[in-house]
Amino acid sequence: MKTISVHTQNPYDVLVERGILQKCGEYIRPLTKAGKCAIITDDNVNALYADTVTASLEENGFSVVKFVFPHGEGSKNAQVLLEIYAFLCENEITRSDCLIALGGGVVGDITGFAAATFLRGMQYVQIPTTLLAQVDSSVGGKTAIDLPQGKNLVGAFKQPIVVLCDPDALSTLPEVFLADGMGEVIKYGMIRDAQLFDKLCGLDLCTVQTEFDEIIPACIAIKRDVVENDPFDHGERMILNFGHTLAHAIETYYHYETYTHGSAVAAGMCMMTEQTGTQEQYEKLCACCEAYKLPTSVEASLEELVPLCGGDKKRAGDKLRYVVCEPVGNAVIRTVTLQEFHDLFVK
Numbered sequence: 001m002k003t004i005s006v007h008t009q010n011p012y013d014v015l016v017e018r019g020i021l022q023k024c025g026e027y028i029r030p031l032t033k034a035g036k037c038a039i040i041t042d043d044n045v046n047a048l049y050a051d052t053v054t055a056s057l058e059e060n061g062f063s064v065v066k067f068v069f070p071h072g073e074g075s076k077n078a079q080v081l082l083e084i085y086a087f088l089c090e091n092e093i094t095r096s097d098c099l100i101a102l103g104g105g106v107v108g109d110i111t112g113f114a115a116a117t118f119l120r121g122m123q124y125v126q127i128p129t130t131l132l133a134q135v136d137s138s139v140g141g142k143t144a145i146d147l148p149q150g151k152n153l154v155g156a157f158k159q160p161i162v163v164l165c166d167p168d169a170l171s172t173l174p175e176v177f178l179a180d181g182m183g184e185v186i187k188y189g190m191i192r193d194a195q196l197f198d199k200l201c202g203l204d205l206c207t208v209q210t211e212f213d214e215i216i217p218a219c220i221a222i223k224r225d226v227v228e229n230d231p232f233d234h235g236e237r238m239i240l241n242f243g244h245t246l247a248h249a250i251e252t253y254y255h256y257e258t259y260t261h262g263s264a265v266a267a268g269m270c271m272m273t274e275q276t277g278t279q280e281q282y283e284k285l286c287a288c289c290e291a292y293k294l295p296t297s298v299e300a301s302l303e304e305l306v307p308l309c310g311g312d313k314k315r316a317g318d319k320l321r322y323v324v325c326e327p328v329g330n331a332v333i334r335t336v337t338l339q340e341f342h343d344l345f346v347k
Contacts, residue, residue, distance in 0.1 A: 002217045006139065006159070006224050008231045014139055014163040014224070016217050021052050021166045024127060025060030031161045032123055034098035036063040038088060040111040041102040042071035045129050048172055053102055053127065062098075065091045073256040076106045076146050078154075084114045098123045098161075104130035104177075105137035105261065109152070112143030116158035126163040130173060131181025131212075132262050134165045135188070135219035140227040140240075146256075150308075151248045157232060165220075167212045175293070176260065179205060182292040183243075183262030187269060188219045190285070191239045192226075194329030201284065204291045239331035242323040243269030249308035253300050266294035271302070275345055276324040284328075302345045310338050 001017035015027060028037075037057050041050055046068045054064045067087045069075050093099075101111035101124060108126055115124035128138040144155025170178065182205070189197030196218055203211065223240065230237035247268035250259055259267070266289045273282045286296040298305075309320060320341045326332050336344070 002213075004217060004220045004224050007228050008141065008159050010159045010161075012160055012162050014165065014220050016134075016165040016167065016213075016220070018166060018168045018213075020164050021049055021127070021169060022056060024053055024125075024164050025056035025058070025062065027162060027164060028057070028098070028100075028125055029060040029062075032098050034062065034096060034123065036065065036091075036093065036097040037100050038091065038093050038097065039064060039066040039100045039102050040084060040107060040114070041066065041068055042075070042104075042107055043068055044071045045103040045107065049102060049129060049169065053100065057100070065093075071103075071106070073106055073146065073251070073261070076110050076144075078145060078147075081110060081114060081145055084110065085118055088114070088118055093118070093122075095119045095122050098125060100125050100127060101138075101160075102127045102129065104128065104133045108133055108138050109142075109144050109155070112141075112158050112160070113145055113155055116143055116156035121158070123161050124158070126160045128163065128165060129169040130177055131170055131216075132177075132184050133181075134167075134170075134216055135181060136184040136223065136240075138163050138165070139220055139223050140237075141231065142233070151251055151256075165216060167216060170209070170212065175205065178209070179293045180260040180262030182208065183260075183264075183266040183269075183289075183294055185215060185219055186285075186288055186292070186294075187240075187242050187265060188222045190269065190325045190328055191242050191323070191331035192222045192329060193218065194327070197288070197328050201288045201291070205293055208292070235333075238321055238333045239323055242325065242331055243267075243272055245309050245320070245322045246271050246305060249305040250298055250300065252308050253305060254298075259295070259298070263294050264298075266292075267296060267298050270296040271298075272322065272324065277326075281325070281328060306342050306345050309341065 004014040126138040141159040144152035147153045247264035250264040
């Protein structure tokens with residue numbers, strides 16, 4: 001097992017171990033006085049892992065209830081959140097109980113937001129089952145739902161009591177979701193670890209899977225370091241959004257249907273680097289993304305996408321912050337006016 005300790009206001013550990021799903025109750029039991037756990041998951045993950053997690057929780061003295069919603073970004077909305085609240089009320093969940101986020105980034109985000117707000121806050125556990133969630137969204141305490149006007153516009157900071165990552169869970173992922181996670185993995189190399197990026201450039205979607213036991217903890221450790229320095233996203237943490245300014249615009253433009261989050265991030269990183277980096281850096285990043293079957297651009301023009309960047313949560317007044325890598329492994333935050341951002345990308 002590898003343990004990455006996150007020293008925020010409410011410290012917790014991220015545990016990475018193959019087979020940890022079958023033992024999750026053993027790790028959760030010492031961390032909470034809860035008598036009841038409410039598993040929140042989607043229909044895909046429910047069929048694969050909910051019974052395993054439920055059995056382990058019950059073996060360790062928890063009473064378990066379960067809420068299942070349709071998979072996909074389209075479910076990360078206010079209506080599903082209200083349904084979760086109603087389920088928690090109907091099952092008499094109290095502040096001393098615990099929520100279990102079992103699934104990918106959507107499940108983790110909406111469950112975390114429910115935990116932050118139901119009864120003014122309760123404990124929750126992250127059990128991420130996708131690569132993207134294991135290396136990125138399950139760590140750091142950001143929770144949110146989407147609005148029609150944009151992604152993650154309503155949320156709260158809420159740290160879990162533990163994050164349990166099982167690389168074995170990735171074996172059931174379709175190729176498209178492995179590629180999705182690699183978008184965020186490549187991002188970590190670009191912003192903070194040039195050696196990791198070079199290593200990724202020498203692998204592909206098949207061979208990288210043999211390296212997950214090392215790559216997943218490496219990405220988590222990078223995010224841990226950034227989050228500890230800036231837990232509430234006022235400064236350095238912005239570097240985690242490399243590629244995301246355009247990625248969120250891409251997701252909004254395509255109504256969260258055409259591109260997964262990781263593929264939008266990949267395209268966003270490449271499009272950003274084409275405008276702000278060297279030609280060599282751009283070509284190397286594109287080749288790396290293509291090795292993992294990720295897009296390097298989208299059909300929508302920058303003229304269509306750039307106006308959507310103004311609705312992103314990274315905007316402050318008439319200013320917009322975006323991230324460039326100068327060079328690979330060294331992320332830099334730039335702040336410009338909306339007009340300057342427009343002029344940079346729309347020639």
